[in-house]
Amino acid sequence: MKFYRDSIELKTQKNFQYINITDRVQDIVNKSKIKDGIVFVNAAHNTATVILQEDDSSIHEDTKEIIEELVPLNRKYRHNYEGVINAASHIKNQLLGNSNLAIPVKDGRLFLGTWQQVFLLELLEPRRREVTVTVIGE
Amino acid sequence: MKFYRDSIELKTQKNFQYINITDRVQDIVNKSKIKDGIVFVNAAHNTATVILQEDDSSIHEDTKEIIEELVPLNRKYRHNYEGVINAASHIKNQLLGNSNLAIPVKDGRLFLGTWQQVFLLELLEPRRREVTVTVIGE
């Protein structure tokens, strides 16, 4: 059993942006030389998350619309150090993946469904984000 | 430390069906001969998920009712390749477990609370579904 860890740094451009990081996670799995195991994907943030989803802008926009109705910006929040959007992003993070994922690795490849990809989902505004990728296996 | 992986194939019968897969996950843990570790349960789908819950139809129906109010079918979605229910199922997946679970294994048994069971939750319509079960431990 082996262990390998690396990180992905990225810059987001806007609120509720899904950034497809599947290839970058796969690159780290490749470097790990681990063929069979699990890859863990963690965002060190309360205001962004990691999530599995299809890489299709229509479902990203639908998700944004529903989530913004569930956690609206046009209401008062107590946690308003950085404005209403900050509190809302904390709540969305708790509803959407909560910054941690575990995905199988099979024959050296992320084992995902045909339409599943790995995303960093920005819940706040343009920011530098860091994703930790940990591979455990053999 | 050992690694073992197998999969569960199943056929769902209807939208929002909870299928209890605890025994089938336990069977794979038994085959692994791993006594202490973690078992990972992953659905390779955006329109079904895996989730921990009680095996009681009343709470399944309550959950369905609430989730269908939060992500209603009677609205327009942009992602409508396969009808409104497809977009809704993608959003429900992101809110409900997002297709990945990690559960402790203790003395060769899934370590769950008295009322906790492992489910595949169908979010779309009757389909063939695949769940990957990975055990890591000693």
Next chain:
Amino acid sequence: MKFYRDSIELKTQKNFQYINITDRVQDIVNKSKIKDGIVFVNAAHNTATVILQEDDSSIHEDTKEIIEELVPLNRKYRHNYEGVINAASHIKNQLLGNSNLAIPVKDGRLFLGTWQQVFLLELLEPRRREVTVTVIGE
């Protein structure tokens, strides 16, 4: 690769209480002597969960308010063995972390963002709760 497991027992005082268990999880990582790996945090409950969040009461109250609007107490639920709050807590658990977390360990420390902490979140009423902490790494 090593494996270590321990548990945290705690008593909650009220509904929707976030109890910061980061130090207790860190203590178990210390005892494990594992420097690099993953720590799994699992609650053996359907009516409480584990979740990553900031340790700030304002965001906890905001989250409570939104979640109680999404899963209200003033409606009928079929699952009412222990009153309406029981059904609601089961649904909130499925929306909020679903009782399982995986967090990187780096140089013997939980690798969290500046504002991320690990919480048990009580979704029912004052109860004894048990959290299982499993460390895998080297």
